[in-house]
Amino acid sequence: xxxxxxxxxxxxxxxxxxxxxxxxxxxxxxxxxxxxxxxxxxxxxxxxxxxxxxxxxxxxxxxxxxxxxxxxxxxxxxxxxxxxxxxxxxxxxxxxxxxxxxxxxxxxxxxxxxxxxxxxxxxxxxxxxxxxxxxxxxxxxxxxxxxxxxxxxxxxxxxxxxxxxxxxxxxxxxxxxxxxxxxxxxxxxxxxxxxxxxxxxxxxxxxxxxxxxxxxxxxxxxxxxxxxxxxxxxxxxxxxxxxxxxxxxxxxxxxxxxxxxxxxxxxxxxxxxxxxxxxxxxxxxxxxxxxxxxxxxxxxxxxxxxxxxxxxxxxxxxxxxxxxxxxxxxxxxxxxxxxxxxxxxxxxxxxxxxxxxxxxxxxxxxxxxxxxxxxxxxxxxxxxxxxxxxxxxxxxxxxxxxxxxxxxxxxxxxxxxxxxxxxxxxxxxxxxxxxxxxxxxxxxxxxxxxxxxxxxxxxxxxxxxxxxx
Amino acid sequence: xxxxxxxxxxxxxxxxxxxxxxxxxxxxxxxxxxxxxxxxxxxxxxxxxxxxxxxxxxxxxxxxxxxxxxxxxxxxxxxxxxxxxxxxxxxxxxxxxxxxxxxxx
Numbered sequence: 001x002x003x004x005x006x007x008x009x010x011x012x013x014x015x016x017x018x019x020x021x022x023x024x025x026x027x028x029x030x031x032x033x034x035x036x037x038x039x040x041x042x043x044x045x046x047x048x049x050x051x052x053x054x055x056x057x058x059x060x061x062x063x064x065x066x067x068x069x070x071x072x073x074x075x076x077x078x079x080x081x082x083x084x085x086x087x088x089x090x091x092x093x094x095x096x097x098x099x100x101x102x103x104x105x106x107x108x109x110x111x112x113x114x115x116x117x118x119x120x121x122x123x124x125x126x127x128x129x130x131x132x133x134x135x136x137x138x139x140x141x142x143x144x145x146x147x148x149x150x151x152x153x154x155x156x157x158x159x160x161x162x163x164x165x166x167x168x169x170x171x172x173x174x175x176x177x178x179x180x181x182x183x184x185x186x187x188x189x190x191x192x193x194x195x196x197x198x199x200x201x202x203x204x205x206x207x208x209x210x211x212x213x214x215x216x217x218x219x220x221x222x223x224x225x226x227x228x229x230x231x232x233x234x235x236x237x238x239x240x241x242x243x244x245x246x247x248x249x250x251x252x253x254x255x256x257x258x259x260x261x262x263x264x265x266x267x268x269x270x271x272x273x274x275x276x277x278x279x280x281x282x283x284x285x286x287x288x289x290x291x292x293x294x295x296x297x298x299x300x301x302x303x304x305x306x307x308x309x310x311x312x313x314x315x316x317x318x319x320x321x322x323x324x325x326x327x328x329x330x331x332x333x334x335x336x337x338x339x340x341x342x343x344x345x346x347x348x349x350x351x352x353x354x355x356x357x358x359x360x361x362x363x364x365x366x367x368x369x370x371x372x373x374x375x376x377x378x379x380x381x382x383x384x385x386x387x388x389x390x391x392x393x394x395x396x397x398x399x400x401x402x403x404x405x406x407x408x409x410x411x412x413x414x415x416x417x418x419x420x421x422x423x424x425x426x427x428x429x430x431x432x433x434x435x436x437x438x439x440x441x442x443x444x445x446x447x448x449x450x451x452x453x454x455x456x457x458x459x460x461x462x463x464x465x466x467x468x469x
Numbered sequence: 470x471x472x473x474x475x476x477x478x479x480x481x482x483x484x485x486x487x488x489x490x491x492x493x494x495x496x497x498x499x500x501x502x503x504x505x506x507x508x509x510x511x512x513x514x515x516x517x518x519x520x521x522x523x524x525x526x527x528x529x530x531x532x533x534x535x536x537x538x539x540x541x542x543x544x545x546x547x548x549x550x551x552x553x554x555x556x557x558x559x560x561x562x563x564x565x566x567x568x569x570x571x572x573x574x
Binding site for chain 1: 557560
């Protein structure tokens with residue numbers, strides 16, 4: 001099979017959808033939904049066929065078994081988001097711009113794939129920008145809402161600033177090594193002061209993208225303002241892709257100054273997990289609540305990175321996979337309720353179990369998985385992360401993380417308490433969701449349960465991540 | 470044209486531009502001015518890349534290429550940002566950052 005097939009397939013379906021979109025009359029744009037989902041499903045399935053590793057463009061593009069697995073994980077997430085967003089796209093206000101949603105998301109996915117496969121900082125930068133600029137347009141998708149435009153402007157300015165900071169770090173790396181290829185830079189890393197400074201700039205730029213404390217301030221605003229499905233895309237796929245490439249770069253390019261970056265990560269992890277959790281407790285809006293919870297989850301992911309080993313890489317990928325299913329489940333329920341009633345506050349969910357028992361069960365599973373309750377996938381994700389960090393001797397860090405898990409349990413349970421125990425005079429009315437939303441939620445629940453109960457997935461990732469070391 | 474100018478002059482210029490850009494981004498109130506500050510940040514990176522490439526590693530063109538790509542991407546970024554700013558202007562008849570603060574805390 002072709003080395004670049006993930007990207008080529010995505011480019012192909014983007015072009016096909018673009019051509020179809022041109023020939024659809026303005027009133028019939030909704031007809032693009034089904035072909036888009038089917039094409040994406042086809043790409044996801046073809047992505048799982050065995051492929052070979054290799055290099056293209058003189059090493060600028062590198063395809064390994066591990067990067068293919070990462071792309072497959074992202075493809076699954078995007079497919080679920082496509083299915084979940086049908087309900088929202090069918091609303092009257094969106095009827096003329098349905099296809100933009102698919103095209104913009106697909107182009108960011110192409111950017112993320114190139115970013116993950118980058119073997120050179122130029123390719124990495126181009127992928128990163130292709131993955132962020134269209135998202136800003138997506139965040140401002142609901143033109144008639146002020147909040148949406150505000151989210152868009154905040155996202156584009158912060159992402160441009162963070163790329164500027166990141167690029168400044170890259171220019172210093174170029175100054176000290178004279179090359180931009182990952183494999184050529186790695187042996188020249190010697191911990192010179194300029195390289196340390198370069199790493200700090202690079203790290204700050206990436207921390208904006210992954211939304212780590214203290215670079216997290218944009219997250220809650222953008223997540224609240226953007227449409228629910230775009231928010232779920234931002235919090236899951238875009239963060240997942242950034243974490244993947246961040247891990248790869250730390251482990252390959254900056255491997256020689258690992259002592260330095262593990263100290264930086266140590267402080268950032270404590271700050272991110274603690275502040276993310278503390279701020280999540282005082283949120284009333286569910287989207288803001290999940291924004292802060294996703295900041296805390298990013299801190300947990302870093303815990304896997306700091307345990308710099310094959311286990312570390314495996315746990316990061318495994319956790320992102322679990323996180324995709326759990327977070328998409330939660331966002332799926334929020335999306336359905338927000339589309340039907342426009343309610344997004346935690347107090348609006350009082351007594352949801354009486355009117356919509358199935359939705360509240362899905363929400364409960366997703367939140368339990370995010371919190372890390374044993375039988376579900378989230379527990380194993382966190383457990384492996386803690387193991388990876390503990391193996392490297394970071395016992396105090398793991399202890400702080402475990403304490404934070406308890407705090408996070410408190411606020412996740414607040415939402416569950418609102419749904420199951422609280423009563424309300426005006427609960428959200430009973431409604432029947434359409435087939436697409438049900439399929440989306442079903443996929444998420446299946447993922448949460450299946451990934452948790454089958455150890456084979458973890459072992460498969462473990463074997464694939466062998467090549468990196 | 471710049472024969473004999475030592476590298477650190479370029480780097481100092483670049484650093485000053487970078488921090489002027491960051492400062493402008495933090496204190497300016499007008500969204501268009503914020504965009505101009507961002508251009509300063511990105512162009513300081515370009516100066517660094519081109520100067521380092523010309524003086525330290527004249528055999529290859531990697532730095533030059535990188536700056537060309539940065540210019541192109543910055544243009545794309547600016548166009549999306551301006552589109553969103555126009556949208557905000559239509560809603561608020563204002564492009565003051567202090568007015569774009571519906572969501573906070």
